[in-house]
Amino acid sequence: MDVWRDARHTDPAPAGVSEAPLSASSRAARRGLVGRIAKHANGTPRRWIPLAVLAPIVLAGCQLPDFGAYKGATSQGQDAFKLWQGFFVAGIVVGGFVLSLIIWAVFRYRRRRHNQDLPRQTQYRHRIEILYTVLPLLVVAGLFTFTVITENEVDAVPRSQVTIDVTAFQWGWQFYYPATGKVVVGQTLQEPQMVMPVNEAVTIHLESADVVHGFYVPAFDFSRYAQPGTVNVFNFNVLHSGVYRGQCTQLCGLYHSLMLFSVKAVSPADFETWVHQTSGHHPSIGQLKAQIHAQGPGA
């Protein structure tokens, strides 16, 4: 299954890591845990630990670390990312509280060898039981409120100038620009590239030509199913130009693992130039599917 050796071109910077606006340190952070620790060691060492635990609401997401998620390269993704930070802090606080109770109980109340007396057989303490029923309800109410606010922002589809029709198929992607008739299409490791303008609302119409696929751009903090017979509509406002990797997330058959694509965000002027160039000869989805069935996946 050694498909990756020939798949990549000479460019050493991988598609998903080469977002232009990222600083060197955050690029290191993207590489993993080591990078992330280094980042905190360089910049604000450990300051986030007490902050994250003590003042989550006051901080409102601005001083918090990324907790492993992408910061969101679109305005929608940034909203989702802030909700992620909020949930993560809530998780640390609530989970940490319960965890410390468990650990305390386990270590404090282990059986002492000399003590053979039975412990007090307490079964009910109504006040405390009501307390730990009502408090979680309040936490849930808070989480739900923020969820709905974010969800409405992420799912909003205001009017936009640019529309792209995305069609997923086994196993590749087609990006069609109805305004000019431009088409980009490719299968598996050909990694077709969707070009879009930055700082502008772009509406995506997503559907599938066969089975259910998942349209997922990790750096956008977003995914949506591509389904047969249903068109999903959503907006992206990409904030920074760059190339972002994408991949199918929903199991779609044999070459699901290889169903890659990328998104290239360019300036509106560059986009206009690009979208007006004719796409030239390109295969149809049916031809690509026949090709992959006959010859297997490939660049």
Add this chain to the structure above:
Amino acid sequence: MTDVITPPLTGNGIRGPEVIEAAPHHDHHEEHGPTGVLKWLTSTDHKVIGMSYMITSLVLFYIAGIMALVMRLQLSSPHASLVSFAQYNELFTMHGSLMLYLFAGPFAFGGLANYIVPLQVGAPDMAFPRLNALSYWLYLTGSITMMMGFLVAGGAASFGWVAYAPLSNATNSPGLGGDIWIMALILTGFSAIFTGVNLVATIFYLRAPGMTMFRMPIFTWNMLVTAILILIAFPVLTSALIMLFCDRHFGTHIFSVQGGGSPILWQNLFWFFGHPEVYILALPYFGIVTEVIPVFSRKPVFGYKGMVFATLSIAALSTGVWAHHMFTTGLVLLPFFSLLSLLIAVPTGIKFFNWIGTMWRGQIHFSAAMLFSIGFLFAFLMGGVTGVMLAAPPIDFFTHDTYFVVAHFHQVLFGTAVFAGFSGLYYWYPKFFGRMLREHLGKWHFWLMFIGFWVTFMPQYVVGLLGMPRRVATYPSYLGWQSYNIISTVGAFIIAASFAVLLWNLWISWRKPEISGNNPWDAHTLEWFTTSPPPHHNYSHLPPIRSERPTWDYNHPDAPAIGHGEGRAPSNSEKAVVSS
């Protein structure tokens, strides 16, 4: 175990002053009928059937575990070619199907519940013993059918354990493998439905005198609720599978767009089964933990009634959250399913606080069973916290179908079915055989598994957030995902080592038995009142049942539960014990 009080009673032996006759006709000689293999083949005894269920499901658990190891090896390098794309798709489909349909569920409600519930309610057998036998044989037939998938041309089913339409139709997944998978699930589905009927009837109609609903052990309560959920959920799955089979073979277009059908209908039907199913898999294991923690803390369950209502709330909510698996379809009402999913955290939280409250000021004895239950608390807490995150659609959008979700549901299901499940095995093994499993090997098993569990699944959260999708046989080599996958693979082999220890433990404990006595744990519930192993008809005599801890009450008449429940106020002798 020397410091544990052994009860003064053996089932057929000494009679306490208040012991009542269970049923007069059980006094004749118990062992009649065939023995040996013929006994296992023909028995309608719930204990024999329960044991058959447990052994079968454990064998399938080991097989599915080996599949997981193969997949982990494949993922340890982006260049690995241990299996092909097609084989990889078969492996994760069968791993999921075996673990969820054939191990986690049947081990609990076919195995443990079958064995324990009639004993806990003081019944001689299940309500419908022959239906019970039919359940087992359907389950075994279904399991063998499922495994046969590997033998047919085209291989086993490869559309994932969720079989999303239209990937699972005859065009996209031709071949016998898919049909065999459907048939296997219909067989085991009927087995589950029959067991559900049996459990409900047994719990409603065969409880011993004095065993009111609010004196049933939490394990029995949870099995009752699980059985009701089975009756709600499994017929939907079976129907959907029949529709899928018709689409594949009889020219219907229920799930295909071309014929005017609706692919999303499959997801709705499947998850309307699938989400209650998650609690069908979880509630029995919550029940096990709620048996083990009180016994090894030497205290009653804290907030018993709250625990029952929490279980009922989880069951009620679980029938209204199915579409949180479908947030990214763009076709469901996000706020409704998000709210109901978040609300499940409340009764689950109540359970956590009740478990902690049970340990609070107890005398915790770290037996292997207790260690596994404590391990469950840690694992399920982590799985629960990430579950709350996934209940928020905007977060689900970027974690759905990534390794973040894989890590989440493995922590939940491994926490329940494996940590809590093996807690139950170590706890009830003496009940089954009158022998002990080796405690020190049990502790080795626990610690290896506990370490392996975190090493395996924590890196998966990280790599999922970086964007690694689930169900991929390979991944781009230039993204830095390999290190996390290697750690995860190492963890999987640590878990495998822990299960080698379990095998050794089962072997050595069988070959060189250590006699346990009837009640080695000074346990609370009725099943520990009879002999270990129990006689054919379970009880010749029963103690008076005045709380959910009849055996404890019999052995510790001066230490009833305190609070606003059914227990009395502390007697003078009880106060004396506390103050001393």
